[in-house]
Amino acid sequence: MGTRPLRSRNHWSVKVKKWRKKEPYIALGRFLLGFDAGYKQWDCFLFKDYRIRKILTRTFEVRHLPLSDGLDKLNFGGTYTFDWKKYHYSPPKRKIKADSYVKKEPSDAAPPAETGSLMVFDVELGKLVPLDS
Numbered sequence: 001m002g003t004r005p006l007r008s009r010n011h012w013s014v015k016v017k018k019w020r021k022k023e024p025y026i027a028l029g030r031f032l033l034g035f036d037a038g039y040k041q042w043d044c045f046l047f048k049d050y051r052i053r054k055i056l057t058r059t060f061e062v063r064h065l066p067l068s069d070g071l072d073k074l075n076f077g078g079t080y081t082f083d084w085k086k087y088h089y090s091p092p093k094r095k096i097k098a099d100s101y102v103k104k105e106p107s108d109a110a111p112p113a114e115t116g117s118l119m120v121f122d123v124e125l126g127k128l129v130p131l132d133s
Helices: 009-015 018-032 047-067 070-074
Strands: 119-122 127-130
Touching: 009 047
Parallel strands: none
Antiparallel strands: 119 127
């Protein structure tokens, strides 16, 4: 579900993508319904695996996705509350190095001379030559 998906109500409801919530639900549903956990990739799995995925996806989208907005008291009538403060996480601020804004000195290597025409590498001479010649 990503890195620290339960860091805040807003992060869980807005930033965590729907598929990151759906895939664990499908895996748990397959396990609880007794389906094999080691089924093949999407392009070659059995039709029964496809059907159970579709059923679980539909169930998730209708029943469970609307409840994943972080509003516990509104959705569950106050009977279930998740301790958001316990899992709160705010990423550390990135420090910018002072050197990163210093203008760098030009290198000693001279820039290639611009001839105004396209250049191509000549294998016999071992150097770039104008394409016209």
